[in-house]
Amino acid sequence: MLGITEASPSQIPRPRRPVTRRVVIIGGGFTGAALARRLALSGAELEITVFEPRARLGAGLAYDTQDPALRLNVAAARMRALPDDPQAFARFLQETGRLACDPEAVAGEAIYARRADFGDFMQAQMAPLLAYGAVEHRREAVISVSREHGGYAVAGDRGSRLHADILVIATSHPAPRCPEPVASALSGTPRLMTDPFDTRQLARIAATDPVIVLGAGLTALDLVASLRARGHQGLITLLSRSNALPQPHATAHSASPSACEVLGQPLTARRLLTRVRAAVAAAEAQGLAWQSVFDSLRQQGQAIWSALPHAERQRFLRHLRRRFETHRYRMPPQIAAQLQEDKTAGRLQRLGGRIVDARGDAKGLSLTVSTRGGEERRLKAQWLLVATGPDHADVIARHGYLQDLAAQGLIRRDSHGLGLACDGASRAICAHGAPVDTLFVAGPLARGTFGELTGVPEIAAQVDAIAHTLLGNAIRQIEAQAFALS
Incomplete structure (x- = not known):
């Protein structure tokens, strides 16, 4: 021990x-x-x-x-x-x-x-x-x-x-909030799992059962890793509004650029985005990975946030939050390798969209999704796992x-x-x-x-x-x- x-x-x-x-x-x-x-x-x-x-x-x-x-x-x-x-x-x-x-x-x-x-x-x-x-x-x-x-x-x-x-x-x-219409349509359904942190419940899922995970952040990827470690080989669908995954960590040199290259006085969300893009370009010109900029940005995060007026904070949350989070909260290399393996084997798919209908019975679950492209798609699975982020x-x-x-x-x-x-x-x-x-x-x-x-x-x-x-x-x-x- x-x-x-x-x-x-x-x-x-x-x-x-x-x-x-x-x-x-x-x-x-x-x-x-x-x-x-x-x-x-x-x-x-x-x-x-x-x-x-x-x-x-x-x-x-x-x-x-x-x-x-x-x-x-x-x-x-x-x-x-x-x-x-x-x-x-x-x-x-x-x-x-x-x-x-x-x-x-x-x-x-x-x-x-x-x-x-x-x-x-x-x-x-x-x-x-x-x-x-x-x-x-x-x-x-x-x-x-x-x-x-x-x-x-x-x-x-x-x-x-x-x-x-x-x-x-x-x-x-x-805990995450189960989105509508899933919450009302599937309430009490044993095939709906709303606590993504209790991975012990995943033992109920058979090795070949198709699974839908609501969410595509780090918690959703934890569920993928935990399922695969238990021998699950079935199809996993990651369903989220943005269809954006956390980015991987850098494999190349990623020393942080100087603070002034990112911070300055970006008093609007747009200026912040412009400065970050410029810092990424400058870092890559020096042979550094883009992740180095976000490591520096993390260290300056509180100062930047406090400098932004209330309205600009709201704009950041509305327009840039998800993009920032996928670069700031990156997946560990082990999960990145697992996702690549699953993608190659056809065991993982991603879909961006909004759920407009949900149904469930003893045989399984089905969701109707209005995709980001404007079409409707029907997804079927045996299990639905909620990993939409803390409410x-x-x-x-x-x-x-x-x-x-x-x-x-x-x-x-x-x-x-x-x-x-x-x-x-x-x-x-x-x-x-x-x-x-x-x-x-x-x-x-x-x-x-x-x-x-x-x-x-x-x-x-x-x-x-x-x-x-x-x-x-x-x-x-x-x-x-x-x-x-x-």
Whole structure:
């Protein structure tokens, strides 16, 4: 059995005297665990509680899997999960023997590890903190939150009730929305699978069954990889509005061009597109891959987003978002090879269009698709898998505790429909437009403010900034309130 290397015990604060200030983090995936770790290692006198129904902290929706077919779409050397030790994950793979047991992870000079390995890595970081009592893990889902004595009353689904002085929303990506008319026509049909993250359900699919996957992003490609790893040889149809797949990673040299070649002051979506095209042309003239430009663009993403006026952000989302995402969120080389093999063998087809009719019975499913070319096509399959991407626009309705906070006027949707509104310090924006000093939004739900906030390095940087703010301004406010009540 492979071992798990843990953080050095010398780094972990010993149990402290009881304190009255508690930080409650809702969600114990990478975002919530990284913040809990950062606060615990600060040595501040805080009680840190993470509500997370999964058995371990740090894995979350993305990495809590034992499916060996699911790989990171970023090279291990770029999974900079710990700002204080950027190469910690790459070193973890070597030291625990995971890399030696997974030779397929190596693609050229890069390593694309299994997602489960990154989940184990984060678990290793959290285990000592949990053992020493620096972080408490409540294995529960939060069902309600209400204002109480200047803080928050947080209730879990197993009976917990805690008072939080500071509350952090680090909820995972919401589930995808099943598109109409599929949702109404096929509701309750056992051949419709709406949870793309539970790949165990794929065991129900026979080896030659034809399958339709709604979506063509990385989650859809994960389903393809997982099916093939299980021996599935039937036809898979990727159906999406754009018919655009994630692009592959570069095989040639891809050193990033200088930041000024992309950024400048692109105050409109059109100018941004023009600058990116110019940067790609310049990079290719230097013998660099176009991917180098998007690696640089990723590093500048938050600055570019913050400079764009609201209307230009909307134009970007409406006209450029899908094009950007297919170049920004690239497929790992292993999946690229699998897709090429399937295409050559005639086991994979792609179709761009909109579903106008859906029917299902005991014999199978059929969809009528209005294609991008204007014609209608009829697709038949035994199974329909939904992988259309997280439904961030409706995230408040997906969680009872967020509905509570919204009803109390403490949170609201961001104006772009990407998650929850917050300011540049990640403080939630209330219904009246003011930031709430003791309520934070961490992780992808804050994308409306930050733009680029999906990858591990960007989330790690946001977590570090939240910790800095939380340990400063928010704590001082609590102390001032306590003084005023004394």
